[in-house]
Amino acid sequence: MKISLDVANLKNFVKDSDLKTLTPKLQKAHDELHTGKGKGSDFIGWLNLPSKTRKASIDELTKLGEDIRKHSDCIISIGIGGSYIGVRAALDFLSEEQKIPVYYAGHNMSSGYLKKLFAKLKDKRVSVVVISKSGTTTEPAVAFRLVKKFMEGKYSAAELKKRIICITDEKKGALRAIADKAGYKTYPIADDVGGRYSVLSPVGLVPLAIAGLDIASLLKGAKDAEKELSEAGLDKNLSWQYAANRFLLYKQKKAIEIFAYFYEEMAFTAEWWKQLFGESEGKEGQGIFPASVNFTADLHSMGQWIQEGERNIFETFVVVKDTGNELLIPSDQENQDNFNCVAGKNLDWVNEQAYKATASAHLEGGVPNMTITLPKFDAYSLGQLFYFYEKSCAMTGYLMGVNPFDQPGVEAYKKKMFALLGRK
Ligand code: PA5
Numbered sequence: 001m002k003i004s005l006d007v008a009n010l011k012n013f014v015k016d017s018d019l020k021t022l023t024p025k026l027q028k029a030h031d032e033l034h035t036g037k038g039k040g041s042d043f044i045g046w047l048n049l050p051s052k053t054r055k056a057s058i059d060e061l062t063k064l065g066e067d068i069r070k071h072s073d074c075i076i077s078i079g080i081g082g083s084y085i086g087v088r089a090a091l092d093f094l095s096e097e098q099k100i101p102v103y104y105a106g107h108n109m110s111s112g113y114l115k116k117l118f119a120k121l122k123d124k125r126v127s128v129v130v131i132s133k134s135g136t137t138t139e140p141a142v143a144f145r146l147v148k149k150f151m152e153g154k155y156s157a158a159e160l161k162k163r164i165i166c167i168t169d170e171k172k173g174a175l176r177a178i179a180d181k182a183g184y185k186t187y188p189i190a191d192d193v194g195g196r197y198s199v200l201s202p203v204g205l206v207p208l209a210i211a212g213l214d215i216a217s218l219l220k221g222a223k224d225a226e227k228e229l230s231e232a233g234l235d236k237n238l239s240w241q242y243a244a245n246r247f248l249l250y251k252q253k254k255a256i257e258i259f260a261y262f263y264e265e266m267a268f269t270a271e272w273w274k275q276l277f278g279e280s281e282g283k284e285g286q287g288i289f290p291a292s293v294n295f296t297a298d299l300h301s302m303g304q305w306i307q308e309g310e311r312n313i314f315e316t317f318v319v320v321k322d323t324g325n326e327l328l329i330p331s332d333q334e335n336q337d338n339f340n341c342v343a344g345k346n347l348d349w350v351n352e353q354a355y356k357a358t359a360s361a362h363l364e365g366g367v368p369n370m371t372i373t374l375p376k377f378d379a380y381s382l383g384q385l386f387y388f389y390e391k392s393c394a395m396t397g398y399l400m401g402v403n404p405f406d407q408p409g410v411e412a413y414k415k416k417m418f419a420l421l422g423r424k
Helices: 016-035 045-052 055-070 085-093 111-121 138-152 157-163 174-182 202-211 215-228 238-251 264-281 302-308 347-364 379-400 408-421
Strands: 004-006 074-078 102-105 126-132 164-169 185-189 256-261 289-294 313-322 369-376
Touching: 004 238, 016 238, 016 379, 045 215, 045 379, 055 202, 055 215, 074 111, 074 138, 074 202, 085 102, 085 202, 085 264, 085 379, 102 111, 102 138, 102 202, 111 138, 126 138, 126 157, 126 202, 138 157, 138 174, 138 408, 157 164, 157 174, 164 174, 164 202, 174 185, 185 202, 202 215, 215 379, 238 369, 238 379, 256 264, 264 289, 264 313, 264 379, 302 347, 313 347, 347 369, 369 379
Parallel strands: 074 102, 074 126, 126 164, 164 185, 256 289, 256 313, 313 369
Antiparallel strands: 004 369
């Protein structure tokens, strides 16, 4: 793996002997996953998505992106949850590669948000990607009604067929029916890939290809991770290591994991991680609560709680070794702020010292922490990270004994809202 996991700051909390004792359970979880005999096994299509995706499909999507960009100034990507966050995570992480602006809809129900978006895009050439596996989720369905009306005010029915793409179930759901009737282009979401595990399926790949991202490298990273993480063994499998350590911390009543990042580009990587782990583990009265902090900003707010609050947390830092950016800090003759000590240094070097200082201070404050290091802000590294987290999440779910692929709790609010809306 090009990404790495450093667990040195766990040594006073997780003993080697505990890891060893857990090995048969890890092996069982691994085998259940790979033989399709575990809980929720009708939703493990994500496991070999990277290796199953053909070059021809990647080329087709890349070509689709080029064509759409020729007649569009921007796109609106409509979706929520697993049909939204992965796309946003990738676009933010790889913002420098993006060739066309992407706006989001269907991830909230704010009139003001959409009104402002329509005003902003009034005179722009717009294309739309609607993503909903079920095709019946309230937020994207209602947003699509509004966006479709906005688009119909700009374009003929024939033009809309070139500008609206639907990603949904192959046969079922309202979005499938709408797309088939109107003749919109569609891409299917496989039955065995759930929302939060779908970023490497058409759900993520279609909007990312349209935005101009290098989806071939994203999939290559994921494919290499798929191969390496299919090997059993605590010494060689990074997902085993991450899953085992978090499970053993959870058993010590460390009920909250904090994903700590130091770059704005990773804010939605953290949101994607939160959805993946939150929806997968939080059931049957179990689950590590996934939280995130944006450092160094949050060191001046949440830093206090982390340093001295209740000791029921652990922290996972996610850092990038070579950000590819250089911004040298100038020297100042008067040195009134006394910061000539960093003159000539790259700002990212100072950021790195902040990470090291934080990891050490929090450890001294009783917060076990580990660090995931990505080589670069590139598509290959992100592909590895996505797959690594999906695999690790499935592993911890099985260690906890829950089905990591369903989300029965999400239905509770939906039912109540449908009742309030009078929807049958
Ligand atoms: O992970 C999940 O299953 C959910 O977050 C869904 O992705 C989300 O509810 C959107 O569902 P759909 O794609 O069916 O509109």
